[in-house]
Amino acid sequence: MQTLSPTQLSHELREGESPDLTRRRWGIGLSLIGAAIGGVVTLYQTGIIKRLPDILPGRIWDAETVDASDYAYKRLQTPDAAMMVGTYALTAGLIAAGGKDRAEQAPALPIAAATKALFDFATCVQLGREEWAENKALCSWCQVATAISAVTVALTLPEALRATRAIA
Numbered sequence: 001m002q003t004l005s006p007t008q009l010s011h012e013l014r015e016g017e018s019p020d021l022t023r024r025r026w027g028i029g030l031s032l033i034g035a036a037i038g039g040v041v042t043l044y045q046t047g048i049i050k051r052l053p054d055i056l057p058g059r060i061w062d063a064e065t066v067d068a069s070d071y072a073y074k075r076l077q078t079p080d081a082a083m084m085v086g087t088y089a090l091t092a093g094l095i096a097a098g099g100k101d102r103a104e105q106a107p108a109l110p111i112a113a114a115t116k117a118l119f120d121f122a123t124c125v126q127l128g129r130e131e132w133a134e135n136k137a138l139c140s141w142c143q144v145a146t147a148i149s150a151v152t153v154a155l156t157l158p159e160a161l162r163a164t165r166a167i168a
Helices: 006-015 019-045 063-068 080-096 108-135 140-167
Strands: none
Touching: 019 063, 019 080, 019 108, 019 140, 063 108, 063 140, 080 108, 080 140, 108 140
16 A cells, blocks of 8 residues: 655645546545535434424425434434434545545555445435334435435445456
């Protein structure tokens, strides 16, 4: 694994141009939006805000019911959205780590980023199943996060596949 100087890393991440960097920037942005979604829901789940209107039209959405239900508080004595903030922040950090040519220079980084993005998506799908099974409703905020996770998987895969080939 090649270590870049902080100056070189700063330059590559901020000013570099490549299809990988473009996809990484989108993945970072989407992951931070996922964290922000988790933040909004956390505000509701902890009583900082009293209402959580759905952001999508339709009768299957009921964010307030879902996010106040037993389902949303059953893990680690913590509101699930607070954990969502951390997991999306970690994903953003993994996508951001490393320089422009990390697939060849630090292949573990893009593989870890894609694996984490896939884990996020699988977790969102499972949680969506639980939301529906326990509440017969879905949280629109959470399902937007599921879509974000799916797109992030697609964005991270090309670089991860190239990194896998670099290792082989």
